[in-house]
Amino acid sequence: MATAALALGLPALVGYLDAKYHLASDLHLISCLVFCKVQAAMREKRDRVNAFYVLEEHAQKFPERSYIWFEGRDYSFGEVFEMAKRYGNWLRDEYGVKKGDVVAIDFMNSPQMAFVWMGLWSIGANPAFYNYNLSGDALVHVVKVSTAKLAIVGQNVEENIGVKKQINEALPEVKVVILDRSLEDRIGRWRADRPGDELRSGALQTEMACLIYTSGTTGLPKPAIVTWWKVTLASKFVGMWLRMKPGVDRYYTSMPMYHASAGMFNVMTCLQVGATSCLGEKFSTKAFWSDVRASDATMIQYVGETCRYLLAAPPSPDDKNHKVTKAFGNGLRGDIWKQFRERFGIQTIGEFYGATESVSATWNLNTGDWGVGSIGVQGTLLNLMTRGATAVVDLDYETEEIWRDPVTGFCKKVPNGERGELIFKLDEKNIGATYKGYYRNEKASNSKLMKDVFKKGDVWFRSGDVLTFTDDGLIYFNDRIGDTYRWKSENISTMEVSNAINSHPRQIVQDSVVFGVPLPKHDGNAGVAAVVLSPDVSEDQATFDDLLKFLQGSLPKYAVPLFIRVIGEVERTGNNKIVKGGLRKQGVDPEKTSGPGGVWWLKDGRYQRFTDGDWSGISAGRVKL
Template sequence: MALPLLASATAATATAAYLSARLSLPDDLLFYKITGSTLVNMLRAHRAGRTNLYYLLEERALAPATAAAPFLLFEGRTLTYAETYARVLRWGEYLRARHNVQPGEVVALDLTNSDTFVLAWFALWSLGATPAFVNYFLTGRPLVHTLKTSGARLVLVDPRVAGSLTDEVRAEVGAGVNFVVVDEGVEREVDATEPKRQGDEGRRVDSYVGMAILIYTSGTTGMPKPAVMSWLKIYMASMMAAKGTGLAKGDVFYLSMPLYHSSASCIGVGSVIFTGAAAAIGRRFSTTSFWKEIRETGATIFMYVGETCRYLTVAPPELDPVTGENLDKKHKVRVALGNGLRPDVWDKFKSRFGIDTIFEFYAATEGPVGFWNRSRNDHSKGAIGRYGVASKLFVNGRTTVVAIDPATDAPWRDPKTGLCRRSATGEAGEMLGHLDPTNIADRFQGYYGNAEATSSKILRDVFRRGDAWFRTGDIMRWEGAAEGRLYFSDRIGDTFRWKSENVSTTEVSQVVGLHPAVHEANVYGVQLPHHDGRAGCAAVALGEPVSVELLAALARHALGGLPRYAVPVFVRVQSGVGLQTTGTNKQQKHVLRDQGVDPSKTEGDQMFWLREGTYAPWGEKEWRQMEAGEIQL
């Protein structure tokens, strides 16, 4: 009897494992852990009148189990939860007594990454005020626009970026705005202030979708817009990271991405305070200091955005100065969490640094759309979302992918009905998020003080008259049957049309980036004289000098891995990685796109064009011939 029972048990175990994998039950479980925890925490806090996350800091600071636990680590300093709480109360009283900050008003923070950023942020919450996070890289008109649209009369400024406050900027912003440079004098004044806890009434939150923070869009194609970050979004972002990574007390989350961005602030610091873990803040991202600070702080989780992992992967290894030992895997990191890790870097990064788990996510700061993919192998490599049967049904009830009209870059509409069409599995289209047409603000709070920009993100009459959907502006596709894997294809506007075909810059970049000599590839479409559409151009950073052999190998690689219409017609060789990126390491294309392939505008970079199966030099002579109509591609 023992053998048949053992065989039956083995078969049952194998069947259960098969069904679990086939139906992606772990992905379903993770989904409901994240969403369930969000709802439970949100409802409990809101019913108790403690929606404001200041109360969570207070709870951690007063609880014996966490009061003495480290919360903020920065440049050798450590603040426990209790110490942070006391400093927040000092900052709050300073802002109230010295600058008359009142509940409900917006205060702008033009601060670089530091523990002071977090202290000022929570101090504003302690007063019931709203912080507006300013991109500290901004200068001139974008900075003026950002400060004006925030409506702030008080701006806290980091001494490191105070030089951006020129006389012209101050004059355009107006005399009614007070700029306070947070120098040593201000820090001493804060330290000398008696810590006072303000009454609960000023922190009252009427709606869980009320404004918690103003976070600005990147402004790469226009002026930055103030997106309303609601309390519910912060709860959701925090739970996503906390449950997705298994973050717990004793963990250290390393954050070198800018705190003015929702990833490092709402997802990073938010998940830390929900779990009683610690946040190790890096002043800025640097390939030379990244792993050093990871080791010094004992970080177990870190955040990446955009091309961060690529830059780490192509950087030379750090060697022990005494033993010469390679230190790539000398760390405690078990999870890398972020967005923008491309398939061509995914395995290289995991293998080189010994990272067990990648938690890739996608989120729109201002919108009701978010996805995630927790991956310990290469099965879902490059996916931004991964769901089981049950959770995919839920996700598909609140989001959808619709076919795109290549002539307008807008969702395609049936000529007869005027309605849109859902994309089939494997077909790329724009991702939309469902909105209640009678209560848009329930899921999309829009842009602060900008009804026109808010309205531009809402698409109506999509599948039936009167419905409403949020436009992400991003092209995605679903893959997989029982297991739903979601992949990012491109940004609308980056995709271009060549030879009557749509070309995804992201997908071409991924293929080009797989060549071992390519450290980075940024692909975009360029307009050419006497040609329709846009021709593909790949701006590349190479790990070896340009040679005839390398150019031929690049051409063979592209021709072998891409449809002929998608193969870059031009290659622009740049001097290093990260030359066209935002403060969060996301590639920018608009400058390169505007420069095109006119040699007088390409800043001395070497240019090549696809000719007879290889990449040949492209210069003034060839450009003049094209202008004269003598070259046709």
């Protein structure tokens, strides 16, 4: 009887312990991580770090299995492997690309982008992924700082942006090649012999595999070094953590491949797992689900805005007419989490938090009500593993700097339930083992580091984000700090926007401060430029028409501020740092923005006066931005 009672009570006890300490979640994550670390170490020992070898292995084992789907066509692992060899040989033969060279890639999502990418890896070169929206000074900047002497540009990007002319005029030493249909056909007939191992030999997991640009505090995009460790371990981890099935799962994304989310956590994840990456050229609410159905996708990738846009579309009888069981991404807000899952019949949400240049991430594999809106779950086992490796520290929200004790000079951890900046411990004796920073930019790389945090000599990585850890093991994202905000899936540099505003040839603006503010019923933070107009400039329609025309020619479309607020002066600290805290708290709520000038917003293609009625429309969800 005692044995029977124990047998009956054991499942209940196990369930109780799991609910309290999140043992199953932790064990799953830890087992995936350990497996990937061991596999990555074995690849390094065998001198097979380069991901070209993974493509080759899949092409040999199952050459007919689909690797990439695009616009109704499947491209098998065997086909992509053949094209990678042809593109690699073409790059060597035609342009003399050598092992270790950096070559720019400027494409919208397409198989051809993957061909160029894999072709570069096949010969030991490093791709630098450019944002296809960039033009003008930002485009020239990303080319220059990458050190690339060759740029391969997609035909549709060239037609939309005119990349070749802009680069040729500013950087005549850079060769720009437009991959049009005739060139594709030519490369398709190029020699397909396998580039020798010596071109890829000697690569270490801690070395650079590619460059992915991120907007930071310097005002222009910076190339973050993505190591083979992230390409192999991190992307494989995502596939295992999501329990992806090789040869079965088909994983759809319309997020841009030049970002780490789609590039590393879709295209590379599918490569590592042996699944199919289903690509949409770019995100479209209208085309999203039809693409998902056409591709037979079993998984989708999102950013928070994606989910809200899909929910904003009129309900359809086809909302659940698909094979998707999982959605993976970052930025899904708690207020629409359950609604999104229930309307579209998606069983599992895989939410993560991280950054291209970061040294760690958080993970939440959610199927029920508990954990909705959380960016991570961290139970007892993970707490033990990460003890001393992560911390949430107090901030001075007026200066946006981490708070330090005036006596000791050390920082202060905040207790669970309180907001603070997330930081990660680095090995002060070997910082480069886990943190590579930005390519050939020591100053920018060091700006993400903080020393003497809790004791003399320690070194920590700053996430730049405000998070909250709870007593029951959940992690919540609160806000970005510093000079970057996120809007429409892009991180936007406030300094870049401010510099553009201040550089108007007619000097419309005397001073400015740019920041992001949350809006009701919207994800991300909308851009607000608080400006001090020059004394001889009137706050009228002609002024704002002139300013908008200039900004549209100077900034990517997504970076043009949605709101302009006219203020009397910009507040600064004693050391001349701008204080944004008060303005950010006021946002664009008419009740909080009284002052010498008004608020204008981008509506129907021009800046117009922002009224109480406009604010009511946003607050009620009647206005989609």
